[in-house]
Amino acid sequence: MVAQWVRAEWTKKSRGAPESAKRNSVPVGFALPHRKPAVHEVRLREREDFAPVWSPESREVDRVHVMLREEDGVLSVQLHDTMMAPPRRVVRPSPVRLSPGEWVRWQVNHRWARPRDGGWNYEQTTLNLAYGPVSDAELFLGTPTRHVDERTHLR
Incomplete structure (x- = not known):
């Protein structure tokens, strides 16, 4: 597993043009630095x-953020939404089941207020x-075998 x-x-600052174009062009996947099993x-x-x-x-995969269960040659993957920031996801997708050679891209986003000035920070996690x-x-x-998109509009 990788x-x-x-x-x-x-x-x-990056919510409106022209900075938002730069933010929106950020890749959601990168070439791996090597082929050893690892977490990058x-x-x-x-x-x-x-x-x-x-x-x-x-x-090792952080088991606080991802639940993995392997059974009968199939891997079940469930991303845990541990970020205490809006928007809250009350209804979460079911775990994704992967066979050997398959991969999933799971995306989620959040925003939170900065305590020092009340401004907003945003994060997209893939x-x-x-x-x-x-x-x-x-x-x-490339294109994933499975794609789970939990991103939503962030004000």
């Missing part, structure tokens, strides 16, 4: 002009997760 988290963060995270922040910054990789060995480093640049 997982890639892509987190884009911005403020009200890429952050794209407005304050860094949305340049991708790779975090050190981990060997989980790209492949089940089984990955032989193509550019897998997450």
Whole structure:
């Protein structure tokens, strides 16, 4: 299994043109730095002009954020919405079932008020997760087998 988290963060500054065009062009998947089983995270922040910054990789998926269950050669994936920020998702999608060689792209977004000035911060989180060995480093640049889109309008 290989997982890639892509987190884009911005403020009200990037909500309108022309900055929103830059934000909207941020990739939701990246080529993998290598093919070892691992968890990769890429952050794209407005304050860094949305340049991708790779975090050190981990060997394990964070079980607080993702529930994984393997049974009879099928992997069940459920993204947990642990962010305490609006909008709340009362109704959540069912877990996605993946066979070996398949992958899911799961997207969710949030906003929250900054305590110091009351302004808004926004984040879009994308989980790209492949089940089984990955032989193509550019897998997450393509079309996923399954796509769960929990993004909603953020005021």
